[in-house]
Amino acid sequence: MSLLQLENLSVSFGNFRAVDNISYKVEEGEVLGIVGESGSGKSVSSLSIMGLIDFPGKVSADQLTFDSQDLQAMPEKQRRKLTGSDIAMIFQDPMTSLNPCFTVGYQIIEALKTHQDGNKKELKARAIELLTQVGIPAPESRLGNYPHQLSGGMSQRVMIAMSIACDPRLLIADEPTTALDVTIQAQIIDLLVELQRKKQMGLVLITHDLALVAEVAHRVIVMYAGQIVESGPASEVFSTPKHPYTQALLASLPESASGKARLEALPGVVPGQYDRPLGCLLSPRCPYATDHCRKVEPANQGDLDRQVKCHTPLDSEGRPAA
Amino acid sequence: MNESDSRLILKAENLKQHYHVKQGLLKPEVTVKAVDGISFNLEKGKTLAVVGESGCGKSTLGRMLTMIETPTEGRLAHLGEDLLTLTKDAQAKLRQKIQIIFQNPYGSLNPRKKIGSILEEPLVINTSLSKSERKEKALSIMEKVGLKAEHYDRYPHMFSGGQRQRIAIARGLMLDPNVIVADEPVSALDVSVQAQVLNLMMDLQDEFGLSYVFISHDLSVVEHIADDVMVMYLGKVVEQGSREQLFENPKHPYTLALLSSTPQLSPEKRRQRIKLEGELPSPLNPPSGCAFNGRCAYANDRCRSETPTLRLDSSEEQEQGHLIACHAVAEKRIGTLVEGAA
Missing domain, CATH: 3.40.50.300 (P-loop containing nucleotide triphosphate hydrolases)
Structure with a gap:
C-alpha cells in the first residue's frame, strides 16, 4: 500500500x-x-x-x-x-513563514506541544536535539533568537527542524x-x-x-x-x-x-x-x-x-x- | 589610439564602495567594504558576467557603473572619458549611454503609467524630440523587443513577468546606450520565459553591438551568455577570466564550490560535491586575511593572516588574463590536497 x-x-x-x-x-x-x-x-x-x-x-x-x-x-x-x-510541509520562503514575534525555540516547542506530551524541560531538550539534527551550530543559544536574527539558510533549517519535529x-x-x-x-x-x-x-x-x-x-x-x-x-x-x-x-x-x-x-x-x-x-x-x-x-x-x-x-x- | 583601445567601452580600475555604518550610540562607526577594489575592461559587443552569492557586492557594483552611486575610490572610464571627474551636465549626458535593467519586473515599472509613457520618459528628460517623434521611437523599440503596437496604451499589471522584462529592456534601449547593466534580469522568470528573454538579449547585442554587464547568481545562465566572468566574494574578486578559463579550468576553491553546488541535469556533467560549511561572513566583521578562509578546506595560517591579491595564474603560461586571488593556488597546495582527499 x-x-x-x-x-x-x-x-x-x-x-x-x-x-x-x-x-x-x-x-x-x-x-x-x-x-x-x-x-x-x-x-x-x-x-x-x-x-x-x-x-x-x-x-x-x-x-x-x-x-x-x-x-x-x-x-x-x-x-x-x-x-x-x-504529514509535514516546508514552505518556500523561510523568512516569512516563521512568526517574527516569537523566538525560534518557542515556535519549535509549540509544534511539539501540539502533537506530543512532555514537560517543559523535555520539550526544550527535544528542540535542541532537533536543531542539532538540522546542523545549526550552538543550538542552545539559538533557541532564544528571533527569526530576524537568522539568515535565510538558518531560517530554512529551523523550518525543517519544525517539520521533522x-x-x-x-x-x-x-x-x-x-x-x-x-x-x-x-x-x-x-x-x-x-x-x-x-x-x-x-x-x-x-x-x-x-x-x-x-x-x-x-x-x-x-x-x-x-x-x-x-x-x-x-x-x-x-x-x-x-x-x-x-x-x-x-x-x-x-x-x-x-x-x-x-x-x-x-x-x-x-x-x-x-x-x-x-x-x-x-x-x-x-x-x-x-x-x-x-x-x-x-x-x-x-x-x-x-x-x-x-x-x-x-x-x-x-x-x-x- | 590603437584597435583594442577603440573597442574598449568601459574600463574600471580599483573601484571601491565603502559605507559607514553606525552601530549604536556608544559603539564606534564601522566601515562596510561593499565593493573593495574591482578592475575590469569591457569591450564593445561583449558580455561581462558578475557572479556571487547575495551580499557579495554585485548589485552595488551595478549601481556604481550606472552612476546611481558614486564610488568612494577608483576610476571608471567610458570610451576613455573618466566618469567620476566630469561636471554634472556631462555626467548626465554619459548616463544615457549606460542603462540598467533591474531584477524584479514587478517592482521596477510604475503601475500608474502606461507602457508608452514609461518608455518615453527617458526621451522627455534627455532629448528635445516632439511628441510624435517620441511615440515613433517607442513603437520601433517595442517592435524590436517583441511587443505589439497595441501594448502602447496598456498598464504594467496587464503583462506577464516575461513581457514586463521585455518592457524594462525596451526602456533601457530608448536612449541608444552602449552598455546595459543587467542586474539578475532572468532570475524572477520561469525557465521557458527565461530562455525567451536570454535569446532577446543576445539578438539585441548582435543588432546594436551592445555590451552587457550581466549580474547573476545562476552559473548555468552565465556559462551560456558570458564572454568574461568575474566571481566575487564579500566585495572582492576572487577569480576573473574568460568563460572557458572559468568553467573548464576553475582554480579558486570558492569557484570550485559554486560550480559543484549548481545542480546539473546530465549525470556526466555533475561534479563531486564540495561541501561548503557555514555561510557568507558578515561584512560588518569580515575575517582577517582571505575572506573565504572560514569556509575553505585549504586554509592555513597564511590565509588567516594575509589577504591574497588578485594575480595572474602562474602555473600555465598560455592562460592569458586568468586572475586568481588565493594563496593556496599560488603555492600550488590545491592540486596535492585534492589527490590526498581522493
Whole structure:
C-alpha cells in the first residue's frame, strides 16, 4: 500500500480549476519531484493534501488516502492531528513563514506541544536535539533568537527542524531552496535527502529547478496548467521525455545549448484563468500540435509508472509518433 | 589610439564602495567594504558576467557603473572619458549611454503609467524630440523587443513577468546606450520565459553591438551568455577570466564550490560535491586575511593572516588574463590536497 495516494484530485476556485484531475502516489522512502512553471498548480495540489485550501477553494478527489486512511472522510479534528505530525510541509520562503514575534525555540516547542506530551524541560531538550539534527551550530543559544536574527539558510533549517519535529512519514517541501543561494541550496538539499534516507520518509520535492530534481528525485511528475502531463522515473523522463512540454522545458535550459547559440525557447506563456484553450492545454505553444490536439483533450497514456498526456507522445528520438 | 583601445567601452580600475555604518550610540562607526577594489575592461559587443552569492557586492557594483552611486575610490572610464571627474551636465549626458535593467519586473515599472509613457520618459528628460517623434521611437523599440503596437496604451499589471522584462529592456534601449547593466534580469522568470528573454538579449547585442554587464547568481545562465566572468566574494574578486578559463579550468576553491553546488541535469556533467560549511561572513566583521578562509578546506595560517591579491595564474603560461586571488593556488597546495582527499 502506498503512503499517499491521490486519484483524480481537483482544486477549483469558482469556475477555475487550478488543479485538474491529478493522480499520483508516493511510496515510503521515495523522493518524488514535482516540476512545472509558476501557475501550473504545484503548490495548490500540495496545499490540498495538507488540508490548507480555504474557502472559496474546493477540493474534490475520487481517492485521497494517507496510509490507507481516507483524508476526506475523516473528521476535521483527526485530520488536523495527522497533518503536522505524520504529514509535514516546508514552505518556500523561510523568512516569512516563521512568526517574527516569537523566538525560534518557542515556535519549535509549540509544534511539539501540539502533537506530543512532555514537560517543559523535555520539550526544550527535544528542540535542541532537533536543531542539532538540522546542523545549526550552538543550538542552545539559538533557541532564544528571533527569526530576524537568522539568515535565510538558518531560517530554512529551523523550518525543517519544525517539520521533522514529530517524525513525519511524509514530508512535502514546496520550493525549499528557491530563495537561497546555490551553496546554501546544496547544504539544505543534502540535509533533506539525508534526513529522508535516515527516517525512510516519503519526500515530495516541489520545484521549478529541473536540474535539482534530476539530481535527487527517484520519480518525477511534470505539471502544466494544473494537469500532470508526464510522470515516470526521473532518469527516464529527463533522458527520453515523451511529452512535448517536457522536451521543450529541457531544451530551454541554458545548459542544453552549446556555446552562445540561441536557446530553444517555447513561445508564449502558461495559460491563466481566462485564456485556457480548448483541447490540449499546450496546443497553442506546442510545435507538433495538430487540429485534433486543438479540439480534443488527450487522455493519459501508459500505466501509472510512466504516463504521458498527449495524442502523439514522442519516441526515443524525440519525434512525435504518427 | 590603437584597435583594442577603440573597442574598449568601459574600463574600471580599483573601484571601491565603502559605507559607514553606525552601530549604536556608544559603539564606534564601522566601515562596510561593499565593493573593495574591482578592475575590469569591457569591450564593445561583449558580455561581462558578475557572479556571487547575495551580499557579495554585485548589485552595488551595478549601481556604481550606472552612476546611481558614486564610488568612494577608483576610476571608471567610458570610451576613455573618466566618469567620476566630469561636471554634472556631462555626467548626465554619459548616463544615457549606460542603462540598467533591474531584477524584479514587478517592482521596477510604475503601475500608474502606461507602457508608452514609461518608455518615453527617458526621451522627455534627455532629448528635445516632439511628441510624435517620441511615440515613433517607442513603437520601433517595442517592435524590436517583441511587443505589439497595441501594448502602447496598456498598464504594467496587464503583462506577464516575461513581457514586463521585455518592457524594462525596451526602456533601457530608448536612449541608444552602449552598455546595459543587467542586474539578475532572468532570475524572477520561469525557465521557458527565461530562455525567451536570454535569446532577446543576445539578438539585441548582435543588432546594436551592445555590451552587457550581466549580474547573476545562476552559473548555468552565465556559462551560456558570458564572454568574461568575474566571481566575487564579500566585495572582492576572487577569480576573473574568460568563460572557458572559468568553467573548464576553475582554480579558486570558492569557484570550485559554486560550480559543484549548481545542480546539473546530465549525470556526466555533475561534479563531486564540495561541501561548503557555514555561510557568507558578515561584512560588518569580515575575517582577517582571505575572506573565504572560514569556509575553505585549504586554509592555513597564511590565509588567516594575509589577504591574497588578485594575480595572474602562474602555473600555465598560455592562460592569458586568468586572475586568481588565493594563496593556496599560488603555492600550488590545491592540486596535492585534492589527490590526498581522493
